[in-house]
Amino acid sequence: MPAYVLLTRDAHARTATLTSLGPDGTPEAGPDVVVPDDALADVVGRVEAQAHPRWVWDDTRRWYPALLAAGVRVDRCHDLRLCHAILRLAADAAGSRLQAAPPGPFDAPAPHAPAAREPDLLDALRELTDEDEDPPPAGGTPDDPLGGTTAPAGDLLAELRDQLDAVAGSARPGRLRLLLAAESGGALLAAEMQHDGLPWDPVRHDELLTDLVGPRPLGGGRPRRLEDLAAQVRDLLNDPRLNPDSQPHLLAALRRQGFSLGSTSKWEVRELDHPVVEPLLEYKRLSRLLSANGWAWLDAWVRDGRFRPTYVVGGVVTGRWATDGGGALQLPASLRGAARADPGWRLVVADAAQLEPRVLAAMSGDRAMAEAARGADLYQRIADAGTVPTRKDAKYALLGAIYGATTGTAGMLMPRLTRAYPQAVALVEAAARAGERGEPVSTWLGRTSPPASAAFLDRLGAAGAEGSDPDDVRDARRRARDRGRFTRNFVVQGTAAEWALCWLASLRRRLRDIGDGRAHLVFFLHDEVVVHSPASDADEVAQAVRDAADEAGRLLFGSAPVEFALDLSVVESYADA
Known part of the structure; x- marks a missing residue:
């Protein structure tokens, strides 16, 4: 029985190739199996039932949705893209061939991956989250359900061997092996949760939203509750033409009332002593709700009674998941x-x-x-x-x-x-001090933080030099503290x-x-x-x-x-x- 089965694809011929591999990633005796795209799900299902291998592919998000749509689920996989991202930086795998290699295709950002946002204390204490962007359609097209092509089989085989060698030669192979298996398993589950969806009642959603903001307006515009709040804000700020959705306009109106504000965030607004605070904060809360999870969200993200977000495994630098859109994490x-x-x-x-x-x-x-x-x-x-x-x-x-x-x-x-x-x-504290020095830190299983930038290290070095400018020293120390807070949390x-x-x-x-x-x-x-x-x-x-x-x-x-x-x-x- 093969330990691994590698899947590659020839988009021009519309075929996929299955290559049986041993535990070290070496092809086993016997010819590869080449199947037409329309027969792939059936073949994968039979191999899964008989051999129970770990499937190797370049990107779970490209391969697995089509299998799920055909009713085929697999137990285990090795996602080369996700595993490469971990091993490329892993301090435990320092000196490996994979880390010494020049940048290649697996070092490029994943398609549509969100920008990682480093966590800070405000996230924990205030439970703030960023808005998600709506994603482009995931996966392939009806004519090409697998969505494009993969690298040649030889390249993927070489990548797999480099990854297996990096783990075997690492300082803590057991932990790294568990991390790669968990990360790849997470990719399978993310695709399955998108396929299955969270049960969602659109009628109840509409009722809840209507209770909060008023009925859905015909032809656009603000719902009644939001329009009433906007009118209150205009009256209280003595600005009949104020658009409360415009931060510059709102900031200017508040400053005309004598308030020196740096922004219109709720954390600054709530500190004001003015009757506009309550209706303005309520307007901002409901406006955000309508923008993030209103009727447009319902139309875009709920299908057949299911909410189906697109998860991005490892989408945050610490290994947390992100989403391409739909606000699943908020x-x-x-x-x-x-x-x-x-x-x-x-x-x-x-x-x-x-x-x-x-x-x-x-x-x-x-x-x-x-x-x-x-x-x-x-x-x-x-x-x-x-x-x-x-x-x-x-x-x-x-x-x-x-x-x-x-x-x-x-x-x-x-x-x-x-x-x-x-x-x-x-x-x-030790993790913070390492970050301040520009050093990487690692999680328990071996995910390692990105290296400090050359600019950071240059500033740090210049600040420690004799005769350095006091402003440069203060700036370097501030940046070092920021990085220390990041590595402490990482x-x-x-x-x-x-x-x-x-x-x-x-x-x-x-x-x-x-x-x-x-x-x-x-x-x-x-x-x-x-x-x-x-x-x-x-x-x-x-x-x-x-x-x-x-x-x-x-x-x-x-x-x-x-x-x-x-x-x-x-x-x-x-x-x-």
Whole structure:
């Protein structure tokens, strides 16, 4: 039985080639199998059932959707693009042939990949997210469902061997091997969740939206509630022609009222002492909701009663997922009532409680923090232990440690946190200092942060030179602190993303053995999963979710005494979770 089966394609001949490979990536005896495109799904299905190989292809997003559309699912794959991105930077694989090679096709950005945005403290404390852009259509065309061509088989074989050699010769091959398998498995699941979709009731969506903003206007324009709020803002700012959607116009109107603002963000507006604050903030909230998840979103993203976003595995530099569009990673709570299970089915919703602090406890081996992580509410246990006065303080302190807060409540509480959990704090502090020096850092399984730019290193060197300009020194130090905050968070958030990938992989496998195997994952958000399950299987599915979380902890951290607690609900509507 082959360990791997490589898939390549000749777009001109409209054929695909299957090459059987041994564990080291060497072709096995026997001829390649060449099949027409229209027979590929049937052949892949038969090989999957008989040999259960790990499928090797250049990009899961190009190959797997067409197989899913034909009713074929595979258990395992090796995504050369995703694995190359990890191994190219992995510090554990330094000196490998893959890292020494000049840039090639796998070093180019993936088609339509979103720009990675580095996380910061505001993301954690304020739960802000960026707007997603609408994507171009994914996959191929009706005439060419596989979407283009692949590199020649010889090139892909050479890439696979370089990747396998890089792992085998790495400092921690077991961890890297697990990371590549989890990342590739995530790509399979992302395609499956897009294919299956999250159950979504468009009628209920319309009702919820109408309650919030008013009926859908005919011929465009603002819904009634938004127009009423806009009129209030104009009156209160004494500007009858004000367009509240225009930041320059709104900023100018606020400045005419005597306010010195740098922007119209809600964080600045809410600090103003003026009657316009409440209607303006409500206008901004509803306007954002309408723009991100209004009727246009419903028309574009919900088909046949399913919301089908396009996930981008590893789309963020830390390994977190992103989306090409549709806002899957920011579904507003006010509209989650439209996510409803089919009749006779349930949604099993699970959220990993305080995942990043628990991951930090496991990574650092800090037994005091591990003890605090025993139970559903880590923050409350820290407060109960007297480390900080309140649960809120515990949350701010821990997020501050992970995200690099040096001022405010988090900064003031850091000395207490350091005394209580010295190993945990030392781990993130060491990552921060490495970043400030321009050095890379790595997650638990071996994903490594991008290298510091040449410009950063030049500024750092110039600032340390004798007679350097004070302004240059201040600028270099500011940039070093920014990079330190990034690397501090990278090791924790990236490892949390690895735990989540292992959780998904374990759960995906377990669901097949429940009932008649119809329960399936339909949504994933960093540390939260949603499974669509027949009602009769829901309790067993809920237990599988818990068991998968336990397995993910063991896969990464062995016997580390850290509990990965879940908030879990079995509901008919996502809003009830």
